Every structure is written in C-alpha cells, then in structure tokens.
Amino acid sequence: MSSQELLEFRRKVQGTWQLLSYRAEPLNNDDPIYPFTKDAQGIVIYSSDGYMSAQLMAPRRVPFHTPDRLCGTETELADAMRSYMAYSGKFEVYLDSDGRPCLLHTMQVSSFPNWIGDTQERSAHITEDILTLSPIQPVGLAGKLVRPVLRLKKIT
Incomplete structure (x- = not known):
C-alpha cells in the first residue's frame, strides 16, 4: 500500500460507524464470547482532526432505582460497568510489516481505568461501507485470552 493509499484509507475511516457485531474469539478455539450479547449496540466515530470515540453497550440495560447516577446500589453500579464500554482519544493510521x-x-479517557493512557493497535479492514476492527494483541475477557472482532457499518 502506497502512502497515497494510506491517506485514502484514513479518509475512508473518518466518519461515524454503527456497531453490527462484537464478538471475542478465544485463543483456545472455544466458542466465541459475546461480551454485550449478540445484539450489542454501539457507535465509533473517527474525526478528521485525528480523534476517535467508541461507545459500546449491551441492549436493554436496566435503569437504576434512582435518577442519581452516583446513588445506584452496588449491584446496579457493577451491572452498569459490565454492560458498557467507552473510550476516546487520538488515533493514527499506519501500515503493518x-x-x-x-x-x-x-x-x-476510558470507562475501564486500566486503559487510560494506553495505546492499542487494531487491524483494520474496510469493504464497501463495513469496517472490521480487531486488536493486534489478544486481551483478557471473562478469564480467557481473546481476540475481539468488531464489525461496523458507516452511517455518515
């Protein structure tokens, strides 16, 4: 891929993408894990100035018993964390070897504090209006090493 093609890829990435699927493939070849069910919802945005934002969640999240987001029960707070993931920051496009x-x-910024300040690599493939993302390095999820795969459809 030439530098011109890389610039074109960056241009294609820019915009708003709606989540089609989010699955995690265990490295031990177990069945896929669907962290937010097979009906996961989400939006990923890549801006022209080099910033991105990802918001992923389980559908049908249960509201707290109170309108005060800081006064949920321990169970409500834990369930909210388990059913939502968000992060935002700078992004760059590059070519692998x-x-x-x-x-x-x-x-x-990140809803998972361990990721704050972290830089993660994602393989990225665009076919027509579908973006497929997957971390280069496996991640831990539900006690297993997995390779998450996100499929997104461009909506703007």
Missing part, C-alpha cells in the same frame, strides 16, 4: 492498514488508538 505486511503493508496492511492498522489503527493506533490512544485512550485519553
């Missing part, structure tokens, strides 16, 4: 486009996400 095989010449395939990848994204770097640098998390400046």
Whole structure:
C-alpha cells in the first residue's frame, strides 16, 4: 500500500460507524464470547482532526432505582460497568510489516481505568461501507485470552 493509499484509507475511516457485531474469539478455539450479547449496540466515530470515540453497550440495560447516577446500589453500579464500554482519544493510521492498514488508538479517557493512557493497535479492514476492527494483541475477557472482532457499518 502506497502512502497515497494510506491517506485514502484514513479518509475512508473518518466518519461515524454503527456497531453490527462484537464478538471475542478465544485463543483456545472455544466458542466465541459475546461480551454485550449478540445484539450489542454501539457507535465509533473517527474525526478528521485525528480523534476517535467508541461507545459500546449491551441492549436493554436496566435503569437504576434512582435518577442519581452516583446513588445506584452496588449491584446496579457493577451491572452498569459490565454492560458498557467507552473510550476516546487520538488515533493514527499506519501500515503493518505486511503493508496492511492498522489503527493506533490512544485512550485519553476510558470507562475501564486500566486503559487510560494506553495505546492499542487494531487491524483494520474496510469493504464497501463495513469496517472490521480487531486488536493486534489478544486481551483478557471473562478469564480467557481473546481476540475481539468488531464489525461496523458507516452511517455518515
């Protein structure tokens, strides 16, 4: 891929993407895990100035017993954390050693505190209006090492 093609890829990534599916493939070949069920919802936005935001959640989240988001029960607070993931920060586009486009996400804010300040690499593939993202390095999920795969459809 030439530098011109890389710039074109960056242009194609820019915009708003709606989540079609989010599954995690265990490295031990167990059945896929669906962290937010097979009906997960989400939006990922890549801006022209090099920032991105990802918001992913389980459908049908249960409201708290109170309108005060800080006064939920311990169970409500724990369930809210387990059913929602968000992060935002700078992104970059680069080519891996095989010449395939990848994204770097640098998390400046995150619902998962361990990711704040972290930079993660994502393989990225666009076919027509579908973006497929997957971390280069496996991640821990539900006690297993997995490779998450997100499929997103461009909506703007």
